[in-house]
Amino acid sequence: MRTLTPSPDPVDLAEYYAYPPGGGTWLRANMVASLDGAAQRDERSGGLGNPADQELFLLLRGLADVVIVGAQTVRAEGYGPVRPRDSWGGVREGRPPVPPLAVVSRTLDLDFDAPLFTEAAVPTIVLATASADPARLRAAKERADVVIAGDDSLDFAAAVRELEARGLRRLLCEGGPGVLAQITAAGLLDELCLTLSPMLLAGHPARILNGPALPVPPGFRLGHALEEDDFLFLRYVRSR
Ligand SMILES: NC(=O)c1ccc[n+]([C@@H]2O[C@H](COP(=O)([O-])OP(=O)(O)OC[C@H]3O[C@@H](n4cnc5c(N)ncnc54)[C@H](OP(=O)(O)O)[C@@H]3O)[C@@H](O)[C@H]2O)c1
Known part of the structure; x- marks a missing residue:
């Protein structure tokens, strides 16, 4: 065992969180959890973070080509479209000003008149199933x-191939736990960025993955560990 020795110097976050070079598809998830593993506080995740976590959340969006998110997170957190940030600097050079959101939904119970769809600088993507209600599907396509x-359930591997076909290879999943569990079960998760929030919540919130036990749990190696205000910012990369 060894200590992780803190250095007083701030780090270049864009460098620390750069996607691997080479241009291959890479699926990163970014989640926050309390010390006792809660991924929700009062049915949301916002109460778990701090300003540094928010800064990282926004930077990871800037680095991504597309942001995958479950419809329940969109509804719970009141998601709008991704907006460009001055703090991104040059990270989007040669790319559209923002990554689109790609919302996973079976019911398509989404407000297609909301800013998420009407004010997106790059059209929001909906990852849907063939069995979706035809009227909702028509509304979504507009x-x-x-x-x-x-058919009944999103084929996550096929959805990722469709995103790749659109040239979207730097993938970021912002959860929620239901979607992340399925992405992991499908063997698609390459990296987990986990903010560990110094609080204990108890109760019965979801963990960062909410789904059936994985028969073969994937292993991860620690990419880096950063600290600010007693929060830990852990980057774990899938061992292959
Ligand atoms: N701690 C964190 O970092 C973090 C991150 C994100 C979210 N959260 C929290 O997690 C909660 C939401 O997470 P959640 O796990 O309940 O929901 P979620 O994963 O965000 O979304 C679930 C929804 O995605 C759609 N979906 C999921 N699997 C599907 C499949 N196989 N085929 C088609 N559609 C599918 C369904 O949408 P429809 O219902 O539209 O069919 C389903 O209701 C919120 O409280 C949020 O604040 C925490």
Whole structure:
């Protein structure tokens, strides 16, 4: 065992969180959890973070080509479209001003008149299933770039291939736990960025993955560990 010796010097976050070079598809998830593993506080995740976590959340968006998120997180957190940030500096050079959101939904119970769809600088993508209600599907297609993958349940691997076909390879998943569990079960998760928040919550919130036990749990190696205000910012990369 060894200590992780803190250095007083701030780090260049864009460098620390750069996607691997080479241009291959890479799926990163960014989640926050309390010390006792809660991924929700009062049915949301906002109460778990701090300003540094928010800064990292925004930077990871800037680094990504697309942000995958479950419809329940969109509804719970009141998601709008991704907005460009001055703090991104040059990280989006040669790319559209923002990454689109790609919302996973079976019911398509989404407000297609909301800013998420009407004010997006790059059209929001909806990752839908073939069995979706035809009227909801028509409404989605009027306002969003709809990808159909799977019949009753989204085929996450097929959805990722469709994103790749659009040239979107630097993937960021912002959860929620239901979607992240399925992405992991499908063997698609390359990296987990986990903010460990110095609080204890108890109760019965979801953990960062909410789904059936994985028969073969993937292993991860520590990429780096950063600290600010007693929060830990852990980057774990899948061992292959
Ligand atoms: N701690 C964190 O870092 C973090 C991050 C994100 C979210 N959260 C919290 O987690 C909670 C939401 O997470 P969640 O796990 O309940 O929901 P979620 O993963 O955000 O979204 C679940 C929804 O995605 C769609 N979906 C999931 N699997 C599907 C499949 N196989 N095929 C088609 N559609 C599918 C369904 O949408 P429809 O219902 O539209 O069909 C489903 O209701 C919120 O409280 C949020 O604040 C925490």
